[in-house]
Amino acid sequence: MENRSAWLTEMGKIEIRTIDIPVIADDEVLIKVEYVGICGSDMHYFETGCYSKGPIPFPHILGHECAGVIMDIGKNVHSLKIGDRVALEPGIACGECEECKSGKYNLCANVQFKSVPPFNGVLRDYVAHKASLCFKIPDNMSTLEGALIEPFAIGLHAAKQANVSFGKGIVILGTGCIGMMTLMACKAMGADPIVAVDIFDSRLEKAKELGADYVVNSQKEDCASAIYEIMGGHGADIIFETAGSPTTLKMAPSLCKSAGTIMMVGNIFGEVSFNFWEIAHREIVLMGIYRYCNDYPLAIRLAAQGRVRLKEIVTDIRSFPEVNEAFVQAIHNKEHTLKSVIKMI
Numbered sequence: 357m358e359n360r361s362a363w364l365t366e367m368g369k370i371e372i373r374t375i376d377i378p379v380i381a382d383d384e385v386l387i388k389v390e391y392v393g394i395c396g397s398d399m400h401y402f403e404t405g406c407y408s409k410g411p412i413p414f415p416h417i418l419g420h421e422c423a424g425v426i427m428d429i430g431k432n433v434h435s436l437k438i439g440d441r442v443a444l445e446p447g448i449a450c451g452e453c454e455e456c457k458s459g460k461y462n463l464c465a466n467v468q469f470k471s472v473p474p475f476n477g478v479l480r481d482y483v484a485h486k487a488s489l490c491f492k493i494p495d496n497m498s499t500l501e502g503a504l505i506e507p508f509a510i511g512l513h514a515a516k517q518a519n520v521s522f523g524k525g526i527v528i529l530g531t532g533c534i535g536m537m538t539l540m541a542c543k544a545m546g547a548d549p550i551v552a553v554d555i556f557d558s559r560l561e562k563a564k565e566l567g568a569d570y571v572v573n574s575q576k577e578d579c580a581s582a583i584y585e586i587m588g589g590h591g592a593d594i595i596f597e598t599a600g601s602p603t604t605l606k607m608a609p610s611l612c613k614s615a616g617t618i619m620m621v622g623n624i625f626g627e628v629s630f631n632f633w634e635i636a637h638r639e640i641v642l643m644g645i646y647r648y649c650n651d652y653p654l655a656i657r658l659a660a661q662g663r664v665r666l667k668e669i670v671t672d673i674r675s676f677p678e679v680n681e682a683f684v685q686a687i688h689n690k691e692h693t694l695k696s697v698i699k700m701i
Contacts, residue, residue, distance in 0.1 A: 357377055357481075358481065359374060359376065359480055360372055360373075360374055360481050361374070361417055361479065361480035362417060362479035362480065362676070362679045363416065363417055364402060364405075364414060364415060364416045364417070364418055365415045366414055367402075367403070367404065367405030368402060368403065368684075369680070370402070370418075370679055370680045370683065371415070372676070372677065372679070375480065377482045378482065378483065378484040379484070380428060380430050380484045381430055381484070382432040383430050383432050383433065383486055383487055383488070384430045384433070384484045384486055384487060385426045385428065385429050385433060385436055385442075385484070385485060385487045385490055386427045386428040386482060386484055387424040387425065387442065387444065387482065387483050387484075387485060388424050388425045388426075388427050388481065388482060388701075389423075389424040389478055389480065389481060389483055389700045390423060390425065390500075390700055390701045391424070391502070391699060391700065392421060392422045392479050392503060392697065392698045392700060393419075393421030393503050393504060393506070393507065393695060393698075394686050394695070394696040394697070394698065395419075395420060395471075395506075395507065395533075396533070396534070396600075397420075397471070397472075397623075398418045398477075398683070399683060399686055401418055401471075402418065402683045402687070403687055407473055408625075412473055413473055416476060416477075417471070417476035417477045417478075417479055417480060418471050418477045418479050419470070419477035419478040419698075420444075420446035420470045420471040420472075420478060420506065421478075421503055421507060422443075422444050422446075422478040422503050422506075423443045423493060423502030423503040423505070424444075424483075424700075425439065425440070425441050425499075426438050426439060426440045426442060427482070429487065430487065433487040435487060435488075436487055436490060436492065440492050440493075441492070442490040442492055442493060442502070443490070443493055443505040443506070443652065443656065444470075444478065444485050444489065444506075445489040445490075445491065445506070445648075445652050446470040446471070446477075446478070446485075446489075446506065447462070447467045447468070447469040447470070447489075448467065448468040448469075448489065449461035449462075449464035449466070449467050450466035452466075453465060453466060459650075460649060461649060462513075462646055462647045462648060462649040463646060470483075479679065481700060491653065493656065494656070494660040497656070497660045498667070500667060500670070500697065501659050501666045502656075503697065504666040504667070504670070504695070505652060505656055505659065505666075507533055507534060507537050507695075508537045508540070508541070508658075508659070508664065508666055509647075509648035509651040509652055509655045510538075510621070510645075510647060510648055511534060511537030511540065511621075512537075512654065512655050513645055513648040513649065513651045514538050514541070514598075514619050514621045514645045515538060515541040515542050515545055516541075517643065518594045518617050518619045518643070520541070520542050520545045520547050520594060521545060521547075522545075522546035522547075522548070523546065523547075523548055524542075524546075524547045524548070524593040525547070525548070525549055525551075525586075525587050525592040525594070525613075526542050526547045526549070526550045526551065526593065526594050526595075526596065527550075527551045527552075527583060527594070527595045527596070527611050527612075528542075528551070528552045528553065528598060529595065529596065529597045529598060529599055529601075529604040529608065530554060530599025530600070530604060530622060531552050531559040531560060531563045531598075532559070532598065532599065532690075532694065533669060533694055533695045534598045534621060534622065535552070535563075535596070535598035536562070536563065536566055536669050536694060537666075537669070538596050538598055539552060539563060539566055539568060540566055540567060540665070541658075542596075543567035543664075544658050544663045544664055547594075548569065549569040549570060549586060549587070550569050551568065551570045551571070551572060551583060551586055551592065552568040552570075552571045552572070553571070553572045553579060554571075554573065554574070554599075555573060555574055555575045556573075556691045557573060558691060558692060559691070559694070560572075560573060562668075565668065566665065566669075570582075570586050574607075579607060579611065580607075580610045580611055583611045590613045590614075591610075591611050591612045591613035591614075592611055592612060592613060593613060593616050593617070594617045594618075594619065595608045595612045595616070595618045595619065596621055597619065597620050597621060597622055597624075598622045600623045600624050601622065601624070602624060602628040604622075605620065605624060605628060605630070606628070606629075606630060606631075609631065609634040609635060610634075612638075614638040614639060614640070615638070615639045615641075616641070617640070617642075617643060618635075618640060618641070618642050619644075620642070620643065620644045620645070621645055669694045669695045670694070670695050670696075670697055671694045671695060671696070672685060672686070672693055672695075672697070673696075673698075673699050674697070674699065675698075675699055676698055676699070676700050682696050682698060683696075
């Protein structure tokens with residue numbers, strides 16, 4: 357069997373090389389990868405050649421959103437079998453630190469997360485992974501949807517951490533992939549109304565298709581006035597900042613009701629000037645979320661039940677040999693590219 361792999365060899369360049377098929381440990385499974393989603397962090401690595409701790413050590417394999425078919429199992433694996441289709445949760449926590457032992461393994465400082473250096477990602481034909489982090493995909497759910505569970509788990513985790521419930525008024529700032537996933541999670545949890553905010557009309561139209569009750573183009577109308585009118589004269593119960601933009605974070609308090617919640621979902625790097633007096637004197641809760649924690653089972657169940665429509669955010673599917681072009685397209689056509697997926701089979 358051939359194991360093709362996509363290596364980022366320098367900034368903006370990926371080469372396909374053949375490597376050995378990994379030998380699995382007793383608690384691992386060997387997976388034939390079928391679909392890999394291109395994440396925003398993958399695009400950042402590709403475009404800048406850097407990650408949060410500095411320059412990427414080239415060559416490096418990207419990708420952490422994936423699903424595939426089990427080809428082999430370790431001798432201690434009893435919950436899965438050869439032929440099962442699975443979605444991979446890409447982070448292997450240490451299990452020993454305070455965060456892991458308190459049930460917040462997503463905050464583990466020692467996590468081995470696929471695609472984050474020095475750990476290679478899943479843009480390859482075959483990958484070995486811990487069986488406990490491989491979740492079976494139901495028969496009524498496609499493998500493509502399985503590859504989208506990872507980004508959906510982020511939106512679901514955000515909604516759960518914010519205590520979204522029936523009748524809560526929600527504003528989603530940014531309708532990229534994670535914004536759309538957060539929107540669908542909030543819709544499934546009964547939020548009403550949900551307002552999507554963006555600067556691209558095409559994305560706002562998609563947000564309406566996926567369940568937004570109202571949409572606001574913040575370049576064409578006064579966002580705060582629109583939100584207050586929609587919410588009946590006050591701000592929203594919960595604001596989700598998913599764009600990863602200092603601009604949208606700064607506008608969030610003006611859209612939030614007193615004693616409401618602002619959830620920081622997007623990645624904002626560096627320092628941002630912020631009016632914390634607005635947060636303090638109105639008792640607004642400012643929270644961050646990081647990845648997900650025990651969210652895959654519910655994410656898969658919601659997708660299998662048809663309560664979220666994950667495939668509808670996919671705007672571009674490319675073959676494995678087109679991986680370099682897929683990255684370029686995703687980076688330079690962000691208005692019309694919500695989610696690019698690499699089809700490995």
